[in-house]
Amino acid sequence: MIRIEVNIDGHQLLGSLSRLMALGRDATPIMRGLANILRASAQDAFDRERDPVTGARWPPLNTAYKKQRYAGRHTGKMLNRTGDMRRSLSVRYGPDFALAGVNAAYAAAHQFGANTAPHVIRPRGKKALNVPGIGPLARVNHPGSVIPARPFLGVGEAEREEMRELAVRHLTAALRG
Secondary structure, eight states, rough: OOOOOOOHHHHHHHHHHHHHHHHOOOOOOHHHHHHHHHHHHHHHHHHHHBBBTOOOOOOOOOOOHHHHHHHHOSSSSSOOSSSHHHOOOEEEEEETEEEEEEETTTTHHHOOOOOOOOEEEEESSOOEEEEEEEESSSSSSEEEEOOOOOOOOOOOHHHHHHHHHHHHHHHHHHHHO
């Protein structure tokens, strides 16, 4: 529950209500703050490797993939191999909305989880694929895979409280002038 208590003299009432109505028509200042809270929540999820809503740790990487990452000298955090997805994190806001999202084709597979069907992998621009420990191959039969959900977008209770406090600050400031 949000409760705001403000004592206003009679001559200030009209100005306070006018400012409050203007904020109701265009809440861009509040929405900007909400969008920044959404961005910070996602950045924290990438840093902590945790679901921003529940705080649960992300499922560990598949052992074979983890070995492949280490062989490529990447020992960093999950979902940060290239950093492209995290760098694409952006926010938008306006008079009545606040959004945070990523501009990466594979982001939904990580947010919600996905299953890939068995498929054939063929070389692009070369005659063969170089498979470590096996050698060159004209094609590889991929058995398909399961990508577990590793949510990075969402709002937990701490962010909800921060959002409430932000709204109260803006509304109180509008009433006080």
